[in-house]
Amino acid sequence: MWNRRIPFKVDIAGIIEIMGSSLYSRLDTPIRELIQNSHDAIMRRRSRDLSFQGRIDIVQDAENGTITFTDDGIGLSAEEAESYLGTLGIGITGLLKGRGSEEARQSVSGSGDELIGQFGIGLFSAFMLADQLVVESRKSDDVEPVRWVAGAGTEIELSPCERDKNGTSVCLHLKKDYVSFAIDPEMLELAVKRYADFLPVPIFLNGSSQRINVIQASWFESGHDEETIELDLASYFEETPLDVIPIKVEKPVVIEGALYISPQRTPGFTDDSVVAATIRRMVISRHVQDLLPSWGSFLRGILELPDCSPTASREDLVRDGQFARTKATLAKIIYDHLNELAEKQPARLEAIISWHRFTIAGSALDEEPLRQLLRSCYRFSTTQGDLTFEQILERCEADPLYESEADQVIWYNADRRQERYLSDVFDGTETLCVHALRSFEELLLASMVADTQESVVDVRVASPSSPGFDQCVLGMSDMEDASAEWSEFLSGTGAKVLWASYRQNQPVMAFLNERYELAKTFEDLKKEGEIPRGFQRMIDAHFENSPADQNEVILNREHRLVKRALERGTRSPLANVVRLLVSNALHAAGAASDRKTQQMQSEDLDWIAEVLWGRDT
Numbered sequence: 001m002w003n004r005r006i007p008f009k010v011d012i013a014g015i016i017e018i019m020g021s022s023l024y025s026r027l028d029t030p031i032r033e034l035i036q037n038s039h040d041a042i043m044r045r046r047s048r049d050l051s052f053q054g055r056i057d058i059v060q061d062a063e064n065g066t067i068t069f070t071d072d073g074i075g076l077s078a079e080e081a082e083s084y085l086g087t088l089g090i091g092i093t094g095l096l097k098g099r100g101s102e103e104a105r106q107s108v109s110g111s112g113d114e115l116i117g118q119f120g121i122g123l124f125s126a127f128m129l130a131d132q133l134v135v136e137s138r139k140s141d142d143v144e145p146v147r148w149v150a151g152a153g154t155e156i157e158l159s160p161c162e163r164d165k166n167g168t169s170v171c172l173h174l175k176k177d178y179v180s181f182a183i184d185p186e187m188l189e190l191a192v193k194r195y196a197d198f199l200p201v202p203i204f205l206n207g208s209s210q211r212i213n214v215i216q217a218s219w220f221e222s223g224h225d226e227e228t229i230e231l232d233l234a235s236y237f238e239e240t241p242l243d244v245i246p247i248k249v250e251k252p253v254v255i256e257g258a259l260y261i262s263p264q265r266t267p268g269f270t271d272d273s274v275v276a277a278t279i280r281r282m283v284i285s286r287h288v289q290d291l292l293p294s295w296g297s298f299l300r301g302i303l304e305l306p307d308c309s310p311t312a313s314r315e316d317l318v319r320d321g322q323f324a325r326t327k328a329t330l331a332k333i334i335y336d337h338l339n340e341l342a343e344k345q346p347a348r349l350e351a352i353i354s355w356h357r358f359t360i361a362g363s364a365l366d367e368e369p370l371r372q373l374l375r376s377c378y379r380f381s382t383t384q385g386d387l388t389f390e391q392i393l394e395r396c397e398a399d400p401l402y403e404s405e406a407d408q409v410i411w412y413n414a415d416r417r418q419e420r421y422l423s424d425v426f427d428g429t430e431t432l433c434v435h436a437l438r439s440f441e442e443l444l445l446a447s448m449v450a451d452t453q454e455s456v457v458d459v460r461v462a463s464p465s466s467p468g469f470d471q472c473v474l475g476m477s478d479m480e481d482a483s484a485e486w487s488e489f490l491s492g493t494g495a496k497v498l499w500a501s502y503r504q505n506q507p508v509m510a511f512l513n514e515r516y517e518l519a520k521t522f523e524d525l526k527k528e529g530e531i532p533r534g535f536q537r538m539i540d541a542h543f544e545n546s547p548a549d550q551n552e553v554i555l556n557r558e559h560r561l562v563k564r565a566l567e568r569g570t571r572s573p574l575a576n577v578v579r580l581l582v583s584n585a586l587h588a589a590g591a592a593s594d595r596k597t598q599q600m601q602s603e604d605l606d607w608i609a610e611v612l613w614g615r616d617t
């Protein structure tokens with residue numbers, strides 16, 4: 001039996017390798033981490049001396065291949081340097097934020113509220129770029145300055161040093177491959193701006209008297225009017241907001257900053273929001289996923305989220321309860337804002353919604369509150385002009401002569417090719433027809449109808465097979481399916497055949513059915529496996545309750561020629577004339593004619609010519 005106690009070993013070089021290859025996605029991460037350490041040191045000093053400003057200086061030395069980060073923050077004693085600089089996973093910042101053992105926490109004093117660091121690993125990231133780190137620090141006049149030198153995987157050297165100012169310098173001796181960081185000021189400036197543009201501590205590069213993180217971030221500060229915030233957002237994001245939503249809430253989570261409605265029309269179904277998140281003003285991510293409602297892809301902005309936790313790489317937020325609360329709070333803020341606009345500036349909201357109609361109206365299919373909003377500000381094109389759903393409802397009283405089940409009937413057409421034709425048909429009536437021509441509008445209309453509690457509303461396709469269309473809209477009577485003989489004879493036209501009596505002097509009326517065309521297109525696409533992902537759900541919903549229909553034609557039994565043809569039957573040459581009229585009516589309405597139909601037409605014509613003039617010899 002033997003028993004041995006061995007220290008837990010950590011392969012530092014291995015950890016650094018993991019940091020570079022798996023933890024951090026960017027090579028300039030160490031720059032962010034070192035700025036952050038300096039910031040925390042300055043904040044700790046500020047908490048003792050409220051008037052203290054502090055500054056961070058970054059100096060490149062091309063000759064020696066170094067970059068040095070200097071701050072005038074709280075500094076480190078020799079003991080602190082020994083305990084915290086070289087210990088992975090522990091730092092004073094973390095202890096002040098309640099991490100580590102009870103005993104260790106007792107040894108530090110102060111508040112962690114304003115600090116960014118917490119994991120105790122950031123300093124090590126410097127080894128991604130450097131093979132040696134030299135830290136020099138002076139805590140105060142009466143504490144001896146300390147020098148701490150470490151190479152990746154070697155022992156740490158601690159010694160006294162000369163230093164006349166309080167604060168800390170961290171010098172990176174860059175690896176050969178990365179000396180460009182010591183040579184190229186632009187590269188460094190870009191990295192600083194990427195992460196620290198909003199940091200409330202000035203950062204100076206190579207002794208310049210101009211700070212490099214100077215961004216105007218009025219959205220984080222109180223007391224600015226909306227116009228200033230709008231201008232700052234415009235200059236930061238390089239686009240003009242259509243509307244700004246300034247945000248400042250304390251409960252249930254703290255959120256500060258601003259969202260805005262972008263003029264960029266994001267293609268329909270992306271969920272790629274462009275919201276940047278900062279924690280204590282350090283940029284965590286410029287593209288936080290899933291923070292805004294899925295329908296909000298046209299929203300952009302920048303938010304300070306001090307209650308959210310960064311991941312260890314500090315490149316994203318942890319998806320925990322606080323994140324969920326933040327998300328729910330933001331959704332409510334956005335809705336409240338839009339509802340307020342609807343009340344106070346309806347024209348503005350209408351313009352915004354019209355601009356982003358594909359995203360907004362498409363998303364409203366799944367989002368009841370959004371639909372409620374759209375009822376009074378999304379305009380459908382109708383045969384009586386562009387109208388909102390509320391206005392359509394007002395004008396769509398059901399015809400009491402024919403309707404006992406519905407209080408209101410909304411007719412709609414989903415086929416662009418029939419827009420003009422149906423406008424003519426409806427023109428002579430009191431009734432209106434909605435042209436739900438955009439792919440999602442038919443569903444949007446239907447779901448708005450389903451949301452309507454106050455009255456029984458029926459939404460019907462403006463097509464002869466819809467109940468009441470023949471009588472209420474077309475003014476026809478006795479419409480019924482054509483006989484089997486005639487249906488069979490006309491089957492080559494691909495349309496369902498009906499007949500009815502109507503007074504207009506038209507032998508045939510044709511109605512196209514977009515669903516039929518759509519169904520064919522989607523079937524073809526499906527066979528090729530090319531359905532775009534976001535569309536599949538919509539297509540399924542579209543066809544689920546409404547089986548694909550056919551184009552329809554109505555023969556006018558009152559028309560002299562049709563009447564005669566029907567009397568004589570399908571063997572008479574007049575039947576071929578009717579068949580020609582049917583395919584022409586379909587063609588005029590916009591139906592595509594295939595080779596088979598064209599062949600049939602030409603045979604019909606030949607046969608009629610032969611009957612009239614005899615066979616050519």
Ligand SMILES: Nc1ncnc2c1ncn2[C@@H]1O[C@H](COP(=O)(O)OP(=O)(O)OP(=O)(O)O)[C@@H](O)[C@H]1O
Pocket residue numbers: 033036037038040041071073074075076084085090091092093094116117118119120121122123124168
């Ligand atoms: N410039 C500095 N001035 C004073 N103390 C510093 C400085 N840089 C580092 N330290 C000390 O070293 C500790 C470890 O730093 P490190 O960057 O590894 O982790 P951290 O900042 O605590 O946490 P994180 O990994 O989340 O950034 C810090 O907690 C702090 O106590």
